[in-house]
Amino acid sequence: MGRARVLPSLHRATPLVSAVALLGLLMACGSGGDSAGAAQTPAGTGASTSAPATTGTGSPPTGPASDKPGTTGPPSADTTDPATQSGDPGTRCHTSELRASIGRPSPGAGQRNFPIVLTNAGDRTCTVRGYPGAAFVDASGKQLGPDPKRSPDTPTTVTLTPGRSAWAGLTFASPEISGARTALPQALLVTPPDERDPLKVAWTAGEVPVAGNASSVFLTVVQPGTGG
Numbered sequence: 001m002g003r004a005r006v007l008p009s010l011h012r013a014t015p016l017v018s019a020v021a022l023l024g025l026l027m028a029c030g031s032g033g034d035s036a037g038a039a040q041t042p043a044g045t046g047a048s049t050s051a052p053a054t055t056g057t058g059s060p061p062t063g064p065a066s067d068k069p070g071t072t073g074p075p076s077a078d079t080t081d082p083a084t085q086s087g088d089p090g091t092r093c094h095t096s097e098l099r100a101s102i103g104r105p106s107p108g109a110g111q112r113n114f115p116i117v118l119t120n121a122g123d124r125t126c127t128v129r130g131y132p133g134a135a136f137v138d139a140s141g142k143q144l145g146p147d148p149k150r151s152p153d154t155p156t157t158v159t160l161t162p163g164r165s166a167w168a169g170l171t172f173a174s175p176e177i178s179g180a181r182t183a184l185p186q187a188l189l190v191t192p193p194d195e196r197d198p199l200k201v202a203w204t205a206g207e208v209p210v211a212g213n214a215s216s217v218f219l220t221v222v223q224p225g226t227g228g
């Protein structure tokens with residue numbers, strides 16, 4: 001009689017265990033878990049797809065592409081404006097290639113005007129641009145008076161083929177009219193534009209102002225020709 005009571009209990013427990021196991025399996029499938037219990041990420045929803053991919057620095061273009069390969073952004077400002085830049089060092093006339101002279105004076109109303117002429121004595125084409133340097137000196141080489149002032153001119157580049165010349169104006173008020181203190185130079189030292197070494201030219205045009213309110217000497221920029 002003891003066996004008759006146990007067998008029915010075993011038959012009732014078996015379906016209950018099966019139902020619990022089945023329920024656990026269904027819950028695992030519904031939650032997306034794998035066999036080890038880790039959560040599964042649906043395909044195509046990883047972190048790498050949360051934002052669009054970028055290239056380079058991610059900065060958007062700021063202007064039209066340059067016509068030149070290998071450059072970006074807008075072109076730089078022009079730095080070769082002939083009215084503002086010095087002569088190209090590769091084509092500039094050097095002191096050793098030039099000869100200096102004083103051209104024929106052209107007197108004006110109370111003024112004395114002299115062209116300082118620079119001639120290409122070399123065998124290549126070169127350029128001059130801007131103001132030359134000028135200094136009156138005595139026989140010992142001492143400078144007489146201050147450096148000349150520059151007239152407000154616009155520089156231009158002058159191309160000199162061999163034998164061609166450019167000139168700059170040297171101007172001062174006539175000492176007889178201005179009453180400035182004067183001196184008699186022995187020479188005029190002329191330094192070509194953008195050069196350091198001067199050319200020595202004998203001065204034979206008389207006294208020049210070296211001090212006083214009206215003693216200023218002025219220079220103009222170089223221009224083509226000899227000024228005659």
